[in-house]
Each structure stands twice: as C-alpha cells, then as structure tokens.
Amino acid sequence: MDMKWYEKNGSDGEVVISSRIRLARNLEEYPFPIRCSADVRKKIAEKVKDAVLNSNSVISPRFSCIEVDNLGAGEKVSLVERHLVSPEFISDKSGDKTLLLLDDESVSIMINEEDHVRLQVMCEGFDLDRAYEQASRIDALLDERLKFAFSDTLGYLTQCPTNLGTGMRASVMLHLPALQSTKAMRKIAENLSKLGLTIRGAYGEGSEPSASMYQLSNQITLGISEKVAIENLKNITKQLIAQEMKTRETFVRQIGVQDSIYRSEGILKSARLISCDEALKHLSNLRVGVTAGLIKNIPLDLINRLIVEIQPATLIHYTGQQLNPQERDAVRATLLRNNLNG
16 A cells, blocks of 8 residues: 555655645536435435446545444544545534545545535645646546536536635645744735635634644635646745745744754653644654754654644544543654654
8 A cells, every 4th residue: 555645755845744636526417415305415425436436447446435424523533634524524414424535545535525526635745736637637537427517607516606616725734833933924824815825724714723734725716727726826835935944044043943843852752641732833843853954863754644643533543442631642652752763
C-alpha cells in the first residue's frame, strides 16, 4: 500500500502541508439532498457506489466502502481529523451516508453530504495541478455513468448557491507561525477576501487556527473556470510562502523563539503525559526549527504524520482501545517519544 498523503512532505513543504481539490456534484434525475426521502438517498448511494466500485478504472479496486452511519462516534471524528470528510458529513443525522476511500487516503468520495457527491483529492505539499488532474479524471468517469446536473448558463447545479458554477473548492493547508506571530493574519484575511479567497482554521469554515495551521481556499465558483480559480490560488499561495519565509528569517533569530523551539524538542522527546493542544503547539515549533536548520535528524514528513496521528479520535482509532483522557495523553506521549527519539 502507498504511503498516505499526510505521511509525506511535498513541494514547498516548509510552508505548504497539503493541497486539496473538492468538487460538489448532484445527479440530474434526483432532487437536492435536502428534499430527498430516505429511499431516494439509498438509491443515490447505490448508484454512486456502483459507478465507482464496478467501473473499468484501474483505481476502482483500491477503493473501500465505508457506511458512515454504522461507525462509532470516535471513528467518525477520526475521519474529520484526517481531513477525509467534512465535519458536516458526520454531524448531519439524515442517514445513508457513505464514504468511498482510496487505500492511500488521497481520494475520498462523500455520498449524501450537502450535495449528492463530494469528490475530494488531497496530496502532500504545494501541488494543486496534480490534485486537479486526479479529481478531473474521476469526475469525468462518474459523470459518464451518473449524469450530473448541469446548466449551460449556471454550470454545475449545487444545493448551496455559493457552489454554483464550477462546484469546486481548491485549497492549500499552510503553516504560518511567523506571520501569525506578527499579528498580521487578520489584515491578510481582509485582503484575501477582496481577492475572492478565504483563509480559515485547518478544518475549514468555523474552525480556529491550531498549531499555526491555516486553510486558504477560493470563494468564487460562478463565472470563472476551474483553471483560472486554481491559478489565482497558486499565485496568492506563492506570495504567502514568500512572506512567511522572509518573516521567519528574522523570527528564528530571536533568542526567545530559539529557546521555545529547543524546549519543544525536549518536551516532545521526554514527556510522559501530553495533551493534543500542547503537542500540536510543540510540533509547530519543531517544524520551524527543522526548516530553519536548528533541529537536525527529524524529517518534516515525520512531523506531518505525527500532527495527524496524535489527534484524540485518531489515536484511539489506531490503538484500537477505549482510552480515558489521561490514558490518551500517556499513549500520545509514548508515540511522540518513540518516533522522535528513533
């Protein structure tokens, strides 16, 4: 099995953790999900599953089918922590929710989310073009068998008008500790809004930034092509990368910042109990130390993996045990020590 996207470090990985393309689609023969009966939702799920799992595509055998309604609460939250589904997908109680997941977790297809189909492709680093090419191939394969709702004047028809047109949300996950330290993020967010982009916490709308992680994405989907939207996002991302790296040059020369970095390394390598919030703060510092050359022999791809694996529900998912908060903090500390001292 291939490594998962969050186990790798990609292009411009000092700042860009991942790139994502998400497409919203609806089957033309059925009403939008908000008006679907339980029977219709079941039919939609079966049609989409058949289109993916029984196609002639070489990647079809690599998909697994997960009936989300049958999962426990922790398993559902772990899917969100690993950025495989949206928080809304697991919180909505309307039923018949199915996830088709590629074995390396780079492609996930949510069925009966806000739209009939939400196709998501993720890859490590700054590589929106690769993510878009993969998403386009799967989109074309599905459209051939399912026939998506499309208007010559409006483009793809979606339940929420803000997704009309391309139905595409392109985004990059950014690590911006230096810019955050200068209190520049509010002004940056205001300027980005004027350019048709939005910057939020790592889990999208409504989420707060954690470990200096931000999600930058396009807002405009109507009256603009996918490729133009992606080029706009790429150009702004390049500017943010340059701003962050320039600010880091001064940032990491501060003795207080260096002290925080080395303290974080010591805590992560020796702690016996550590909460998720504390661990993420220290991993963020460690990431800065590695990119600045202060910390040796710890690769960025390891830090990327640990940021995902130490999340509460994911930690429980991987251990296969029910853990109380203190047990979870102990397991997390052991996981960090074992990986960072290796």
